[in-house]
Each structure stands twice: as structure tokens, then as C-alpha cells.
Amino acid sequence: MSKFEFPTSIISRPVYGTLKARSGKHHLMIADAEGAEAILDVATPDLMANSHIIYIPLGTDYADKLRALSPAQFYVGPTYAASVSRIRRVLERSNMGLNIYLSGTEGLMGQAQNEAMQAGFAHSAIQTEHRGSIARRMQCVHCKGITEDVEMDPFVCSHCGLNLFVRDHYSRRWAAYQGVCIDAEDPGNVPASKGIYAQGDEV
Amino acid sequence: MSTAPQKAKSGAEKLDVKVTAVVPLNELVTRFEFQRRDGELFPPFSGGAHTVVQMVDGDRTRLNPYSLMSDPADRSRYAISVRRDDEGRGGSLFMHRNVKVGDEMVVTYPVNLFSLDLRAKKHLFFAGGIGITPFMAMISQLERTNGNWELHYACRSKALGSYVDELTYKYPNKVHIYYDDQKQAMDLKQLLEGQPLGTNAYVCGPKGMIKWVHATASAAGWPDANVLSEEFMAPEPGAPFEVRLCQSDKTITVGENESLLEAIERAGVDAPYLCRGGSCGQCETDVISADGEFVHRDHWLDDVEHASGKKIMPCVSRFIGKSLELDR
Amino acid sequence: MTLQFNDETFRDDYTFKNSQRAIDRFPFPFHEDSYMYSVNMEQHRGGPKDSIYEMRFDVDEHYVAEMRDRALVLADDPLRCQSLPHMTLAGWDLLEVIMVSKSEDYPDLFELHRDGDTWRWVNKPLGIDDTFTFMDETTLPYGPLEYITRQAQGDFCVLDQREENLWMDAGMITTQADWSLDFDLGMNFFEWHAPVPLAHEKGIFTRALKFLLSIQQGAPARRLNWTMTVNPLLDTSPENYHKWGIQKTSVTPENIGTKQHLRVELQSFFRLPRSNALVFPIRCYLCSFDDLMTKAKWGRRLHRVIRDLPDELATYKGFIDNRQMMLDYLSKFDDGLPTSDGVFANEDTEPALKV
Numbered sequence: 001m002s003k004f005e006f007p008t009s010i011i012s013r014p015v016y017g018t019l020k021a022r023s024g025k026h027h028l029m030i031a032d033a034e035g036a037e038a039i040l041d042v043a044t045p046d047l048m049a050n051s052h053i054i055y056i057p058l059g060t061d062y063a064d065k066l067r068a069l070s071p072a073q074f075y076v077g078p079t080y081a082a083s084v085s086r087i088r089r090v091l092e093r094s095n096m097g098l099n100i101y102l103s104g105t106e107g108l109m110g111q112a113q114n115e116a117m118q119a120g121f122a123h124s125a126i127q128t129e130h131r132g133s134i135a136r137r138m139q140c141v142h143c144k145g146i147t148e149d150v151e152m153d154p155f156v157c158s159h160c161g162l163n164l165f166v167r168d169h170y171s172r173r174w175a176a177y178q179g180v181c182i183d184a185e186d187p188g189n190v191p192a193s194k195g196i197y198a199q200g201d202e203v
Numbered sequence: 204m205s206t207a208p209q210k211a212k213s214g215a216e217k218l219d220v221k222v223t224a225v226v227p228l229n230e231l232v233t234r235f236e237f238q239r240r241d242g243e244l245f246p247p248f249s250g251g252a253h254t255v256v257q258m259v260d261g262d263r264t265r266l267n268p269y270s271l272m273s274d275p276a277d278r279s280r281y282a283i284s285v286r287r288d289d290e291g292r293g294g295s296l297f298m299h300r301n302v303k304v305g306d307e308m309v310v311t312y313p314v315n316l317f318s319l320d321l322r323a324k325k326h327l328f329f330a331g332g333i334g335i336t337p338f339m340a341m342i343s344q345l346e347r348t349n350g351n352w353e354l355h356y357a358c359r360s361k362a363l364g365s366y367v368d369e370l371t372y373k374y375p376n377k378v379h380i381y382y383d384d385q386k387q388a389m390d391l392k393q394l395l396e397g398q399p400l401g402t403n404a405y406v407c408g409p410k411g412m413i414k415w416v417h418a419t420a421s422a423a424g425w426p427d428a429n430v431l432s433e434e435f436m437a438p439e440p441g442a443p444f445e446v447r448l449c450q451s452d453k454t455i456t457v458g459e460n461e462s463l464l465e466a467i468e469r470a471g472v473d474a475p476y477l478c479r480g481g482s483c484g485q486c487e488t489d490v491i492s493a494d495g496e497f498v499h500r501d502h503w504l505d506d507v508e509h510a511s512g513k514k515i516m517p518c519v520s521r522f523i524g525k526s527l528e529l530d531r
Numbered sequence: 532m533t534l535q536f537n538d539e540t541f542r543d544d545y546t547f548k549n550s551q552r553a554i555d556r557f558p559f560p561f562h563e564d565s566y567m568y569s570v571n572m573e574q575h576r577g578g579p580k581d582s583i584y585e586m587r588f589d590v591d592e593h594y595v596a597e598m599r600d601r602a603l604v605l606a607d608d609p610l611r612c613q614s615l616p617h618m619t620l621a622g623w624d625l626l627e628v629i630m631v632s633k634s635e636d637y638p639d640l641f642e643l644h645r646d647g648d649t650w651r652w653v654n655k656p657l658g659i660d661d662t663f664t665f666m667d668e669t670t671l672p673y674g675p676l677e678y679i680t681r682q683a684q685g686d687f688c689v690l691d692q693r694e695e696n697l698w699m700d701a702g703m704i705t706t707q708a709d710w711s712l713d714f715d716l717g718m719n720f721f722e723w724h725a726p727v728p729l730a731h732e733k734g735i736f737t738r739a740l741k742f743l744l745s746i747q748q749g750a751p752a753r754r755l756n757w758t759m760t761v762n763p764l765l766d767t768s769p770e771n772y773h774k775w776g777i778q779k780t781s782v783t784p785e786n787i788g789t790k791q792h793l794r795v796e797l798q799s800f801f802r803l804p805r806s807n808a809l810v811f812p813i814r815c816y817l818c819s820f821d822d823l824m825t826k827a828k829w830g831r832r833l834h835r836v837i838r839d840l841p842d843e844l845a846t847y848k849g850f851i852d853n854r855q856m857m858l859d860y861l862s863k864f865d866d867g868l869p870t871s872d873g874v875f876a877n878e879d880t881e882p883a884l885k886v
Contacts (some may be wrong), residue, residue, distance in 0.1 A: 026426035
């Protein structure tokens with residue numbers, strides 16, 4: 001099963017829901033990997049007749065199942081980066097009344113949400129459902145570099161090499177959590193890395 | 204914390220003004236223009252802001268909110284447009300009958316509870332009747348910053364269409380007028396469905412129109428956050444009732460043509476307020492005990508709070524029953 | 532009054548110092564012998580003569596040096612000043628509020644001459660004399676927010692108001708207590724305060740927000756907040772934490788009196804008229820422990836506050852590791868005598884320290 005119960009946390013941490021079909025003439029669905037399952041769960045012929053699905057499989061084999069739903073438009077992209085210009089184009093010519101559904105990893109949902117917000121879509125009106133990897137997209141607060149798919153805490157910034165601890169403080173604008181130097185006050189004293197959700201109370 | 208704390212006075216800061224113009228626009232609506240008595244410029248304001256006008260009518264003082272409709276960049280004057288309400292509690296009638304050029308009045312600093320969302324890629328205005336006034340200021344503001352806007356304005360008839368000529372002359376491609384008596388109706392559904400992402404809708408007019416726009420937008424898939432409204436609400440007259448003010452140790456009677464808030468003020472009790480129209484939340488008052496029924500008319504408290512009988516907004520809400528005790 | 536501006540630094544050799552006047556007017560933040568969060572708001576309409584509360588935007592002996600430090604921070608990291616596109620009008624609002632206030636409150640230091648939209652701004656301490664067109668960004672060397680806050684002490688958060696919330700959509704943040712504008716930009720009031728412990732549960736932020744949303748034009752408000760800083764370092768940013776964090780370990784029982792500073796923020800709140808945004812200036816005042824201890828009341832009280840502060844707060848404010856050392860130092864200034872109410876030192880009436 002691709003669902004994960006995130007522990008309760010601080011207010012800036014995103015909370016994901018369960019996709020629900022909404023009425024409306026246009027539906028944009030963006031998903032990666034196991035996020036496909038959430039679309040399969042919500043799909044009906046009526047919904048699919050007005051849906052544009054943008055899907056990034058990341059090595060999974062859900063693409064054929066999604067294609068079989070016969071959405072009005074279907075696109076499979078190799079990576080999010082390769083898909084983003086298409087997402088922007090779709091948003092640019094969309095009208096009010098569009099429904100947006102995001103599912104899959106936090107990184108995918110966060111980045112797609114950010115595109116929608118920049119196009120003028122209220123973030124509170126975007127539906128999200130987490131599926132699959134619980135890895136995080138992290139921003140190093142020091143060098144600003146983004147490290148994708150972080151599963152361990154602490155971790156090494158892939159840009160500047162500092163040892164960072166993982167906070168739950170989250171920025172929609174960066175579509176990332178904040179990583180902060182863990183050994184600034186005692187250089188070299190870095191605790192052993194654990195899975196992000198192996199521990200309890202860090203914020 | 205630091206110094207002798209100064210207790211905030213109720214309401215916004217005041218400005219002493221004199222009436223410099225009284226311009227009847229049509230049978231129902233008159234524009235009033237003010238200058239400051241000290242010769243200074245007015246504070247700037249943002250489109251959608253209102254001012255509370257103090258009307259001294261014999262021994263009775265009314266405080267009514269009106270949208271500022273002059274150009275926010277013009278600091279030499281403030282202007283409001285007042286629709287005469289023959290059924291109301293007399294504030295608009297006082298303005299129409301008694302206020303003359305040269306009169307000295309007091310108005311408050313601008314307060315904005317109906318602000319533009321400046322992130323919007325397009326501003327779509329829906330006005331009904333006298334609901335045009337906040338949009339007059341918003342349009343001036345947006346014109347100065349090359350904002351993208353469009354107005355849809357429903358009026359009862361050509362004769363009662365305040366500012367229609369001015370608007371259609373200045374902005375022929377942006378202003379759309381609908382006359383009720385000519386059975387001209389907006390195709391609201393189509394209008395809403397055709398708007399680009401990032402459009403914000405703003406509605407000001409009668410209650411029915413506001414509900415209609417909210418409901419139609421919601422059905423068309425618009426997020427609630429993209430539809431903003433301001434209802435012109437004045438306190439409604441009602442049967443007199445008695446209230447016990449516990450903190451002040453006073454018992455007062457709320458007259459037929461005054462609001463609970465006005466009755467509290469008349470008794471010399473300072474009570475917080477800003478909008479006097481049921482939407483800002485400032486006058487929220489705790490109910491200590493009540494034997495009777497509340498007539499809630501505000502937009503501030505939610506349904507649960509209304510049903511609880513624990514809170515009342517004295518600016519617009521009333522009470523019918525045996526006894527009411529307030530924590531004031 | 533003609534102010535003498537200090538030639539001093541807030542980094543490297545740390546030559547920052549407070550004159551006797553600066554110590555006397557330091558905003559000691561504790562009105563009683565203990566501390567817990569509260570929505571300690573009051574009207575911001577002046578205060579005792581020569582106090583930091585007297586003017587709308589206090590200008591003191593550190594002005595020129597603080598502006599020099601800000602320029603250094605911005606040269607190193609321009610992201611410390613940002614404004615989302617819809618906040619430009621609020622930037623002009625802020626420029627207007629600061630120019631009008633400073634020229635009225637300090638006519639010997641600042642002048643504003645307005646002829647329609649043509650404005651001439653004279654800032655004598657910084658040697659600026661610029662003429663520009665109000666509301667036309669092309670006539671200023673920076674955006675309006677950056678232009679004016681390069682000339683005003685303290686950080687500035689410019690908050691958009693919508694959906695019954697406040698949104699951190701613009702700011703000039705170079706003297707912050709360990710939060711990142713670049714990261715928090717675009718967050719709402721609850722989100723950017725999310726990492727603060729205990730206060731959410733106490734409903735502090737719900738009440739504070741309600742208060743702030745109702746702040747109106749012409750009626751600004753203020754409150755104090757505080758934390759601790761080792762060395763008189765203004766730029767305690769998370770961006771540079773990997774560089775300055777180590778300084779926290781440089782405190783010893785011998786140097787704590789000069790190195791450890793109480794950092795107090797005078798936070799004020801003004802409704803901005805043209806944009807209906809809210810500006811939240813956060814003015815930072817630093818005072819070393821040694822200087823604080825020259826006031827008997829402040830010595831007694833600071834010891835009691837730090838001793839009794841919940842661990843969560845000492846951790847959040849970043850001094851839990853040094854707390855014992857602080858207490859060892861501070862306890863020498865607490866003879867157990869009672870203290871008078873309020874924040875002022877009351878040197879005439881407060882008993883001297885019993886040795």
C-alpha cells in the first residue's frame with residue numbers, strides 16, 4: 001500500500017487529503033509514481049472525459065492503467081523538469097473553474113502547486129493526496145540549494161556540503177522543507193542519520 | 204508594557220470636515236464632498252474603504268458608514284454618495300434633507316473591509332445600485348497602476364443609474380450596464396466561466412445579488428477565496444427592548460429606530476466599533492443571560508455562534524424577549 | 532538635540548557600544564519577575580520624552596552604523612530584501628510613512644519637500660539628497676521598500692491582508708532573530724510563526740492576529756519581544772548561522788558580562804493607507820549584561836526571569852546551553868529584594884544592590 005500516515009506537526013507543514021471528484025468543465029491532474037493510484041481511485045468516465053492527466057512514472061508501471069481511463073488528454077513525462085513547461089502552458093490558457101488534482105510525492109505536489117499559484121490559482125483550492133515515497137524536497141537555508149528525495153536526517157546538502165537537519169517548516173514558494181546546519185555550534189559533531197520519521201518531536 | 208498605556212478609543216480616528224459640495228445625481232442618490240477644516244490634506248486611502256459619518260440630529264447622534272468613492276489619489280477631498288432610504292432609521296434622510304454646503308461634520312479615518320486583492324491578474328466588479336460606490340474608488344486606483352479590471356453594473360433604470368454616464372464615457376470597453384426596467388440581465392454563468400485563471404470577483408449590492416454571484420461562482424468551480432463581497436448593511440428598525448449592561452451597571456432601552464450599539468453609546472458607555480455594519484467584528488459582545496430570541500443580522504459570527512446565544516454584534520443585531528444581560 | 536552617531540561595527544571586531552543615554556533608554560522588556568508569552572499590545576502614540584517610544588520611528592546613536600551593516604548584509608545576500616510583485620504599492624506606502632514621520636519627528640536630520648508627485652528627500656546623517664517621482668520606480672535607485680529601509684533602522688515585514696489573515700509578502704530583514712525572509716516569504720501569520728513553541732497552544736497567535744487585523748490608519752500599535760545574542764551581532768540570520776553559531780560557544784565566565792547581550796525588539800504595527808497592507812517594523816536594541824547590571828532593578832529581575840523560563844523557550848531562543856553560565860553571572864546581582872512593577876529602572880526609588 002502506498003499510503004503513509006504523517007505524524008501531526010507544526011502549522012506550516014502541509015497536510016494532504018484524499019482526492020474527490022469535483023463538478024466543473026475542466027480537470028487538471030498531475031501525479032508521479034504511486035500517485036497514479038489516487039487518480040485510479042477517483043476516476044469516473046464523466047470525470048475522465050474532461051480531464052488532462054500529466055503523469056511522471058518514475059520507474060513504476062501505472063502509465064498504461066491511467067491511459068486505459070481514456071482521459072481527454074494524457075501525457076507521460078520522464079521527469080518533473082521535463083513536464084513543467086507543459087504544465088505552465090496548460091495553466092496559462094485555463095479559465096476560472098478549472099479543478100486541480102495533485103497526487104504522489106511531496107516534491108511533485110509542492111512544485112506543481114507552486115506553478116498553479118503563480119498562474120493565479122488559490123493554493124487552498126488545490127486538492128492533494130500523498131502516495132508513495134515519503135522522501136522530502138529540502139532547501140538548504142544557507143546556500144539555497146535544493147536537495148531532492150531526502151529520506152534521512154541529518155543529511156548532507158548536495159550543493160554546499162553542510163550537514164543539515166530536517167525541519168518540518170515548509171515553504172510553498174520553494175516547495176521545500178528547511179534544512180539547517182546541525183553542527184554550527186560544534187563543528188564535526190554530527191549525530192548518525194536516521195529515517196526522517198524514525199524520530200519524534202523535531203520541528 | 205512600556206509607558207502609561209493609553210486606552211484605545213472606540214472607532215477609527217476622527218477628522219473634522221466641512222461640506223464643500225452637495226450634488227444630487229438623481230431622484231434617490233446625492234453625492235456629498237468634504238474638505239478638512241484645518242486645511243490639511245486628507246490621509247490617503249485604498250479603494251473599497253469606508254468612512255463613518257457622524258450626523259448630529261438634535262440630541263441624537265447617528266454614525267453611518269459610507270464607502271469613499273472619490274479618487275484615492277486625490278487627497279484634497281473625500282466624497283460619498285448616499286442613497287435616500289425612506290424606510291430606514293433616518294440617517295440617509297438626514298443627509299438628504301439637512302446637510303448643506305458649509306456644514307461642519309466629523310468623519311473617521313478610512314477603514315477598509317473590502318480591499319482589492321492586488322495579486323489578481325484581473326479584477327471583475329459586480330455592482331448593484333448604490334453598490335457602485337466602492338468600485339468608483341477601486342477603478343481610480345487601478346487606472347493609476349494600469350490594473351486590469353471590468354465592471355458589470357446593474358441599475359433599476361437609466362434615470363437611477365448613478366455615475367453610468369461618467370463610467371461609460373471614460374471606460375467604454377470596460378463598463379457593462381444592465382437596466383432592470385429594460386429586462387437586461389447579466390449572463391453571469393457564461394461571464395464567470397470565461398475568466399482567466401487568477402481573476403478575482405468583487406460584489407457590492409443588495410443581499411440577493413451577493414448571494415447569486417457567490418452561488419453561481421461556486422457552481423462554476425470558482426474557489427471561494429476568489430469572490431469578495433461587501434453588503435451595504437444598515438441596522439434595521441425593530442421593536443424596542445430592554446438591556447442590562449452589567450459592567451457599567453446600567454439598564455437601557457433600545458428604541459425602535461436606533462441600534463443596540465447606538466443605545467449603549469447614548470447611555471454614555473464606550474463600546475468598541477469600526478464598521479457599524481456587521482462585518483468587522485469589533486463590537487462583538489458577550490451575552491451573560493438572555494430570555495428571548497436574538498435577531499442576528501451580522502456577517503461576523505458563524506451559525507454555531509448565532510445559535511449559541513452567547514454572543515451578539517450590537518451594531519446590527521437586536522433582541523426580542525423578556526430580558527437580556529450583556530457583558531459591557 | 533543633535534545626535535552624535537557612533538562609528539562602530541556589529542561584526543568582526545564588534546566595536547558596538549551603548550552610551551549612558553542609550554543604556555538609560557534601553558527597552559528592558561520585563562515588567563515583572565517572570566516571563567510568558569502574551570499579546571502585550573499597546574497604542575504606539577509617543578511615550579516619555581527621549582524614550583524609544585517617543586517617535587514613530589526611533590533614530591538613535593547607532594543609526595549610521597546600522598545602515599552601514601545593512602548595506603554589507605545586502606551586498607552579500609540580496610535575498611534579504613524581497614517584495615512579491617503585488618506589494619509594490621505597499622512599498623510606496625511605507626516610503627511615504629517613513630519619510631513623513633522622520634521629517635516631522637527629526638526635522639534637523641531629515642527633510643521631505645513635496646510638490647505634487649515630485650518629492651525631494653534629504654537624509655543628512657547618510658548624506659542623501661534625492662529628487663524622485665512618487666509612485667514611479669524608475670526614478671529611484673532601488674524599489675521603494677528597499678530604498679527607504681536602507682535608511683531606517685530595524686527590520687520591516689510588509690504584510691498583505693486578505694482572507695482574514697496576514698501574509699508575509701515583502702520585507703527587509705537583515706537583523707532578524709534567526710528566521711529567513713527568503714524562506715518565509717508568502718506564508719500567512721500562523722505559518723511563519725509555526726516553529727514558535729507553546730504559543731499556538733495558548734491561543735496567542737489567534738488573539739494577536741485578530742488584534743492586528745483591526746489596526747487602522749492613524750492608530751498604530753506596538754509591543755516588545757526579546758531574545759539573547761552573543762556579541763553585538765545584528766545579522767543573526769539562519770542563512771549565516773553556520774558562520775555565527777560557533778560564537779555562542781565563545782562565552783566564558785570571564786567574558787560573559789561583555790559578550791552576552793539582551794536583544795530586545797520593539798515591534799510596531801502601522802496600517803498602510805494606499806494598499807491596506809500592514810507594516811510590522813522590528814527594531815532591534817542590544818545591551819550587554821554588564822551594562823544592564825548598572826540598573827539594580829534590571830539585574831534582580833533578569834536573573835529571576837532567566838532562572839524561571841521554561842526550557843522550551845530557552846531552547847527556542849537559542850541560549851539553553853549557556854543558561855547556567857548566565858545564571859552564575861546574574862545571581863550575583865540578585866539579593867532577593869522585591870522589585871517595583873513595570874519596565875523602567877526607577878533608579879531614584881529602587882534600593883541599591885546589597886553586597
